[in-house]
Amino acid sequence: CVATAATVSWLLVDTTPLMTAVYSDLLFHDVSLYPFALAHHACFDVTLLTSLDLPWVPDGLQRDGMQAQRAFDTRLREVLDQHALPYGVVSGQGAARTAAALALIQENSGNLTSY
Numbered sequence: 001c002v003a004t005a006a007t008v009s010w011l012l013v014d015t016t017p018l019m020t021a022v023y024s025d026l027l028f029h030d031v032s033l034y035p036f037a038l039a040h041h042a043c044f045d046v047t048l049l050t051s052l053d054l055p056w057v058p059d060g061l062q063r064d065g066m067q068a069q070r071a072f073d074t075r076l077r078e079v080l081d082q083h084a085l086p087y088g089v090v091s092g093q094g095a096a097r098t099a100a101a102l103a104l105i106q107e108n109s110g111n112l113t114s115y
Contacts, residue, residue, distance in 0.1 A: 016041055022076050026068075038083055046108040047080060048101055049073070051091035 018041045021033035041047070052073055056066045064072075080087050088104035090097060 013044070016044070018079070019076070022072060022079060026071060026075055034079075038079075038085075041085055042083075045086070046104065047085060047087035048104055049076065049087050049089045051089050053091045054093065 017033065017037040021031075021037035024030045024033050052069060056069050058065070077087075079085075086108065088107070090101045090104060092100050
């Protein structure tokens with residue numbers, strides 16, 4: 001894991017190879033993506049998971065629904081727990097949700113890698 005800019009304080013990543021591996025596992029029963037995904041994910045200091053407290057809204061592209069969302073969330077938490085990868089759950093709406101995410105980052109600031 002290498003940051004390319006010397007001024008980076010935080011690096012926020014939306015969607016990682018681990019998300020693809022979990023989807024591949026759930027949709028195709030293919031676990032072959034986990035080794036790379038887990039090695040990659042180990043570079044991150046903390047994972048912010050979004051709570052399922054907001055209603056699922058179809059975007060017109062994904063076939064998934066609320067049931068798939070719950071199954072994915074469950075499997076992702078299992079994988080993170082099994083591999084001792086730190087995570088926190090972000091809940092709330094609007095500014096409260098943003099504040100919850102920032103609070104989780106702040107809580108983990110002593111564990112964050114400095115670049």
